[in-house]
Amino acid sequence: MRTRANQPVPLQAIVAVTNDLTTDQRVDRTCKTLQQHSYNVLLVGRRRTNSLTLAPRSYQTHRMQLLFEKGPLFYAEFNLRLFFFLIFRSHHLLVSNDLDTLPATYFAHLVSRMIFFFSFSRDRGAPIHLHDCHEYFRGVPELVGRRFAPMMWKALEDMIFPHLKRVIAVNTSIARIYSEEYGVPVTAVRNLPFRKPLTPDNMKKALQIGENRKVIYYQGAVNVDRGLEEAVCALQYLKTDAVLIIVGTGDIFHELQSLIVREKRENQVILTGPVPFEKLHEYTQMADVGLSIEKDIGINYHYALPNKIMDYIQANVPLLVSPFPEMKTIVEGYRIGACIAGHAPESLAGSIDAMLGNPSQLEQYKENLKLAAEELCWENEQHKLSEILTIKC
Numbered sequence: 001m002r003t004r005a006n007q008p009v010p011l012q013a014i015v016a017v018t019n020d021l022t023t024d025q026r027v028d029r030t031c032k033t034l035q036q037h038s039y040n041v042l043l044v045g046r047r048r049t050n051s052l053t054l055a056p057r058s059y060q061t062h063r064m065q066l067l068f069e070k071g072p073l074f075y076a077e078f079n080l081r082l083f084f085f086l087i088f089r090s091h092h093l094l095v096s097n098d099l100d101t102l103p104a105t106y107f108a109h110l111v112s113r114m115i116f117f118f119s120f121s122r123d124r125g126a127p128i129h130l131h132d133c134h135e136y137f138r139g140v141p142e143l144v145g146r147r148f149a150p151m152m153w154k155a156l157e158d159m160i161f162p163h164l165k166r167v168i169a170v171n172t173s174i175a176r177i178y179s180e181e182y183g184v185p186v187t188a189v190r191n192l193p194f195r196k197p198l199t200p201d202n203m204k205k206a207l208q209i210g211e212n213r214k215v216i217y218y219q220g221a222v223n224v225d226r227g228l229e230e231a232v233c234a235l236q237y238l239k240t241d242a243v244l245i246i247v248g249t250g251d252i253f254h255e256l257q258s259l260i261v262r263e264k265r266e267n268q269v270i271l272t273g274p275v276p277f278e279k280l281h282e283y284t285q286m287a288d289v290g291l292s293i294e295k296d297i298g299i300n301y302h303y304a305l306p307n308k309i310m311d312y313i314q315a316n317v318p319l320l321v322s323p324f325p326e327m328k329t330i331v332e333g334y335r336i337g338a339c340i341a342g343h344a345p346e347s348l349a350g351s352i353d354a355m356l357g358n359p360s361q362l363e364q365y366k367e368n369l370k371l372a373a374e375e376l377c378w379e380n381e382q383h384k385l386s387e388i389l390t391i392k393c
Contacts, residue, residue: 011092013039016082016101018075021045021061022052023248025277025307026134026170026191027097031059033382037389039093044085046078055278072149079104087111093128093389099137099157105129106160130389133169133186136177139300141225142251166388171326173303189384191307195377196281196314203286207245207270214242214356217287217317219280220308222250222271225301227293227322230343232259235268237349240356247272247283284315288362289355292321293340293348305330313372318365320351334372336365 013034017027021043031041035058047063054061064081068074082101086094086108094112096105109129116126138157143150161167161182168189169175175186209215222228229252231244246256246269253271260269275283284290290312294301305326312319319337321327331337340351355362 010038010040012090013041013093013095014086014089014091015041015043015095015097016086016105017043017045017097018078018100019045020048020051020063021054023274023277023280025193025311026132028057028277029194029378029382030095030132030385031057033385034093034095034389035059037386042089044082052274052276055276072152075100083108091127092125093130095130095132097132098134099153102131102160103156105131106164128166128389129164130166130168131164132189133167133174133178134191135170136174136300136303139298141223141297141301166391168385168388171303171305173305173326177299177303187384187388189388190305190310190376190381192310192376192378192381193307193314195373195379198285198316199282201286203283207286209243209270209286212241214240214288215286216242216244216289216291216352216356217247217284217312218245218291218308219247219275219284219311220292220306222246222248222253222256224252225295225297227291227295227343227348228252228256229259230345230348231291231293232256232263232265232269233345234349234352235265236263237346239349239353242288242352242356243268243270245270245272245283245287247275247280249274280311281315284311284317287312287315287317289337289352290315290317290319292319292327293343294322294324295343296322296324310376313369313376316366316369316373318355318362318369320355330372330376335368336372 015027015031017024027043031043034041041059043059043061045063047065048069066077068077082104094105094109096102106129109127112127138150138153162184164184167184167186169178169186170191172188175188179186228246235244257271260266292306292309294304296302302324303326304324309319309327309330319331321331321337321339323339328339338355341347
């Protein structure tokens with residue numbers, strides 16, 4: 001559609017996610033890429049009782065205040081509210097992020113297509129729906145070992161997924177699993193950050209960490225089976241003078257606080273709580289080694305390529321990771337870190353000491369990280385998202 005001055009009119013895109021928008025870099029990058037394609041973008045999430053204030057963004061945001069914050073009632077309320085929110089707003093593109101936003105966006109998309117086909121005005125083209133798989137949702141640790149919840153999610157996925165026309169996934173492993181399971185094409189669009197320059201490290205001073213003290217660093221969800229409890233317990237075996245910094249929050253945040261007290265590690269662990277992603281790079285740069293040591297408790301973790309790995313790379317931080325396929329390929333391919341031998345605290349301490357106690361190897365990792373940072377950035381990946389938006393379905 002064009003104006004009388006022959007200028008394109010921006011199309012409307014609505015992007016949906018169940019989090020509170022504060023720390024989600026992937027949807028932020030999606031929104032900015034959509035803006036480059038002349039979309040006016042509205043990002044929809046939820047507001048929690050402890051949500052931080054959102055920093056100004058180049059696109060619109062809306063956070064729904066819900067009665068329930070977790071469990072089946074939360075997901076039911078969110079999708080019901082989101083469905084009615086979407087059908088009463090004009091849009092040309094809907095983007096669902098993960099299975100927990102798919103029901104509302106998919107059925108709202110069907111409504112919008114029905115309206116389009118019965119409309120006399122079709123100059124803007126049929127509405128589009130894009131589904132983004134951040135993970136293999138039914139394999140998340142919170143569902144592993146449970147019976148009823150995975151069955152319900154699978155029933156929804158089985159009903160909707162085979163009919164999807166545009167699907168992307170966070171890495172090639174997850175894309176392959178979904179494509180084989182449902183017989184639909186799935187494009188891998190990796191969760192890479194924008195290229196970020198290195199800046200002076202002022203965060204160690206701000207957190208009152210001695211200049212010569214090493215920093216073991218984790219950022220992301222403070223959830224079950226991320227190896228965080230083992231990392232805290234490993235400190236008693238550590239020979240290097242180091243502090244463990246954990247940036248983020250999650251389901252086991254308070255349990256981790258209690259563990260730190262029980263282990264008498266208050267002087268060796270700093271819990272920052274949630275940090276807006278706009279400020280995260282400043283925190284990440286102070287690290288000497290970045291952890292991504294998830295446990296192999298399900299398909300989702302086994303094939304994960306966590307956001308934090310790419311953030312560590314942009315911050316020139318050597319990595320210590322679990323030996324899972326996607327992570328191992330990156331770390332060993334670019335020679336930017338090492339894989340742990342196991343999660344036993346004493347073994348984990350040995351892996352950390354082996355890295356921190358070898359300055360020449362750390363410097364080589366940092367040199368190799370420069371190339372990795374140049375190649376593994378959103379500027380080199382976003383064309384995949386652009387291409388899938390323009391395909392004819």
